[in-house]
Amino acid sequence: MSRRTRDALVGYALLVPSAVIFVWFFFYPLVRLFVMGLHQQNRTGTAERYVGWSRFGDVLTGEQFTEGLRISATYVLYTVPLGLVLGVLLAVAANRRLKGIKVFQTIFSSTIASSVAVASVVFFVLLNPQIGYFSSVKFFSLSDPDTALRGVALSSVWQNLGLTFVIVLAGLQAIPDEVDEAATLDGYGPVRRFFRVTLPLISPTLMFLAVVLVIFALQAFAQADILTQGGPVGATETLVFKIFRSQQPIDQGTGSIMALGLFGITLLVSLAQFLLLERRVHYGN
Amino acid sequence: MSEVAFDGVTKRFGEVTAVDQLTLDIADGEFMVLLGPSGCGKTTALRMIAGLETVTEGTLRIGDRVVNDVEAKDRDIAMVFQSYALYPHMTVARNIESPLVARRFHVDADAPPRKLTAAERSERVDQAARSLGLTDLMGRKPAALSGGQRQRVALARAIVARPSAFLMDEPLSNLDAKLRAQTRIELVELHERLATTFVYVTHDQVEAMTMADRIAVLNEGRLQQVGPPQAVYERPHNLFVARFIGSPPMNTVPGTVVRTDTGVAVQLGGQRIDLDPVAHEPLADGTEVVIGVRPEHLAVDPDGQVKAQVRAVEWLGHERLVVCDLAEHHITVRQSSGAEPVAPGDVLALTADPAHVHLFDPNTTERLN
Numbered sequence: 057m058s059r060r061t062r063d064a065l066v067g068y069a070l071l072v073p074s075a076v077i078f079v080w081f082f083f084y085p086l087v088r089l090f091v092m093g094l095h096q097q098n099r100t101g102t103a104e105r106y107v108g109w110s111r112f113g114d115v116l117t118g119e120q121f122t123e124g125l126r127i128s129a130t131y132v133l134y135t136v137p138l139g140l141v142l143g144v145l146l147a148v149a150a151n152r153r154l155k156g157i158k159v160f161q162t163i164f165s166s167t168i169a170s171s172v173a174v175a176s177v178v179f180f181v182l183l184n185p186q187i188g189y190f191s192s193v194k195f196f197s198l199s200d201p202d203t204a205l206r207g208v209a210l211s212s213v214w215q216n217l218g219l220t221f222v223i224v225l226a227g228l229q230a231i232p233d234e235v236d237e238a239a240t241l242d243g244y245g246p247v248r249r250f251f252r253v254t255l256p257l258i259s260p261t262l263m264f265l266a267v268v269l270v271i272f273a274l275q276a277f278a279q280a281d282i283l284t285q286g287g288p289v290g291a292t293e294t295l296v297f298k299i300f301r302s303q304q305p306i307d308q309g310t311g312s313i314m315a316l317g318l319f320g321i322t323l324l325v326s327l328a329q330f331l332l333l334e335r336r337v338h339y340g341n
Numbered sequence: 342m343s344e345v346a347f348d349g350v351t352k353r354f355g356e357v358t359a360v361d362q363l364t365l366d367i368a369d370g371e372f373m374v375l376l377g378p379s380g381c382g383k384t385t386a387l388r389m390i391a392g393l394e395t396v397t398e399g400t401l402r403i404g405d406r407v408v409n410d411v412e413a414k415d416r417d418i419a420m421v422f423q424s425y426a427l428y429p430h431m432t433v434a435r436n437i438e439s440p441l442v443a444r445r446f447h448v449d450a451d452a453p454p455r456k457l458t459a460a461e462r463s464e465r466v467d468q469a470a471r472s473l474g475l476t477d478l479m480g481r482k483p484a485a486l487s488g489g490q491r492q493r494v495a496l497a498r499a500i501v502a503r504p505s506a507f508l509m510d511e512p513l514s515n516l517d518a519k520l521r522a523q524t525r526i527e528l529v530e531l532h533e534r535l536a537t538t539f540v541y542v543t544h545d546q547v548e549a550m551t552m553a554d555r556i557a558v559l560n561e562g563r564l565q566q567v568g569p570p571q572a573v574y575e576r577p578h579n580l581f582v583a584r585f586i587g588s589p590p591m592n593t594v595p596g597t598v599v600r601t602d603t604g605v606a607v608q609l610g611g612q613r614i615d616l617d618p619v620a621h622e623p624l625a626d627g628t629e630v631v632i633g634v635r636p637e638h639l640a641v642d643p644d645g646q647v648k649a650q651v652r653a654v655e656w657l658g659h660e661r662l663v664v665c666d667l668a669e670h671h672i673t674v675r676q677s678s679g680a681e682p683v684a685p686g687d688v689l690a691l692t693a694d695p696a697h698v699h700l701f702d703p704n705t706t707e708r709l710n
Contacts, residue, residue: 234426243443
């Protein structure tokens with residue numbers, strides 16, 4: 057056996073564990089979704105028959121899916137820009153050499169350690185229409201179908217803020233002090249320095265965060281489930297929420313197809329973000 | 342064009358005093374080098390001129406304006422950083438243009454300063470780029486440039502706004518030796534062409550000696566000596582300057598002044614070095630001193646009064662450094678490579694050029710002669 061072959065064999069052997077995990081937990085379920093989407097179950101869920109691809113078209117253009125998608129897309133618009141802006145503001149505020157600044161950095165990043173459930177319970181107490189501290193604020197009232205999604209979005213923004221803050225802060229700290237000083241000596245004040253130097257130099261970080269936050273938002277489920285159970289009148293039924301609700305023993309196809317639709321959309325959105333933003337993003341040397 | 346004047350300027354960072362009571366006048370159009378080892382306060386002094394550090398005590402003037410409370414962006418100063426600090430996301434052209442965008446300039450006679458038009462900016466950028474040979478690189482980003490090219494872009498960005506003073510913080514330290522030597526000459530030419538105040542920070546005495554009109558030597562935050570390179574080299578005011586300037590450094594050996602009927606001498610262990618009796622009139626018999634002689638002012642001479650044993654010989658091509666043991670001290674003798682060969686173990690008789698013998702007080706380290 058040549059050295060080259062032996063090296064290759066060792067390499068593949070080392071890849072086996074991760075390949076097994078990938079196939080078992082990712083690839084196989086994906087294939088199963090297709091299979092379930094192509095079959096219809098009987099009343100007891102004990103047998104299935106092939107119904108074909110036409111069902112994909114029906115489900116993906118159906119009201120359930122499009123309405124869920126509309127709500128999820130709105131949710132993305134509510135959470136991602138606000139989350140990014142707040143994260144950048146906090147990180148810029150905390151990125152200075154002051155005594156005790158670590159305390160603030162720790163506080164600002166603390167939501168990273170909270171789960172969706174914790175965040176939702178916190179906001180449940182704040183926003184609950186009966187007992188909440190902010191129940192009188194109409195703008196994100198959970199009892200009004202027009203505003204309930206904003207309330208849910210708020211809890212997501214809060215919960216993701218720690219992550220955004222930590223990552224943006226790391227991005228800011230990677231900018232050499234001299235570059236900012238050079239801009240000062242070139243005659244730029246703090247605000248212009250931010251837009252001229254800081255923002256372009258953290259653009260790769262922001263691009264990464266934008267992709268991640270969009271994916272998080274498209275996957276939102278627990279927030280809505282805990283805060284509103286999808287209500288009022290379905291106003292906070294995100295796509296994942298609808299997928300979860302549609303999955304029953306006698307119908308495993310609809311949810312599967314919707315899940316595949318969400319997968320495809322997430323994939324496309326992420327690709328589009330990379331392609332569009334890539335051109336505007338500066339990656340340093 | 343402006344003079345820069347430090348008047349009793351102190352900078353403290355918490356408990357640490359980085360610059361201590363610095364008083365230094367930098368004349369309009371002068372090339373002043375702040376020289377010293379790392380941590381001596383030279384960069385802090387420079388950053389105070391730039392406005393990147395505040396002044397703790399004292400006053401700092403640029404031109405006739407006290408700038409203690411003037412913001413960095415309003416000081417009309419350009420700085421070349423050690424790391425060049427180019428904007429990585431901008432092309433060379435936009436990097437050079439940067440100081441022209443935000444500021445107002447006196448363009449029209451009898452009119453208040455105004456912002457430059459795009460055409461005026463581009464003309465100035467082209468001019469700066471041409472003078473530094475960057476015309477072909479204008480569309481590139483810094484990552485696609487060599488170290489020397491980046492350094493030129495930083496220089497172009499500094500000169501484009503025609504500031505009243507240029508500050509340079511070790512701008513050559515990231516270049517290789519050959520390019521550094523070449524750039525030294527170019528910087529001197531640039532200074533002559535612009536006729537503007539340059540304040541240049543370095544720890545490299547070669548840069549200081551070759552470029553400066555005057556050198557300010559700093560150590561531990563304090564100014565040790567200011568003067569033209571030759572004066573600082575030939576008449577160091579204290580032991581620190583004597584040992585810091587010159588390569589290899591000045592030989593310094595403790596001794597005692599001895600007055601005899603025939604004249605004045607310094608006694609080193611069992612040996613003596615005669616001094617010029619007129620110049621050393623005030624020194625009393627028995628004064629403890631540190632005697633300093635530069636390696637090139639020691640010569641092998643059969644009549645020499647000082648005997649030293651050769652320890653090592655370093656051959657450098659054009660010259661030879663002979664390291665000798667003298668009492669418990671090492672001294673270095675600089676010889677041309679054509680001199681008679683010596684080998685470790687030889688005992689040499691040495692004379693010191695009496696015109697170039699330096700005496701220092703061992704306690705205050707100040708110069709005595």
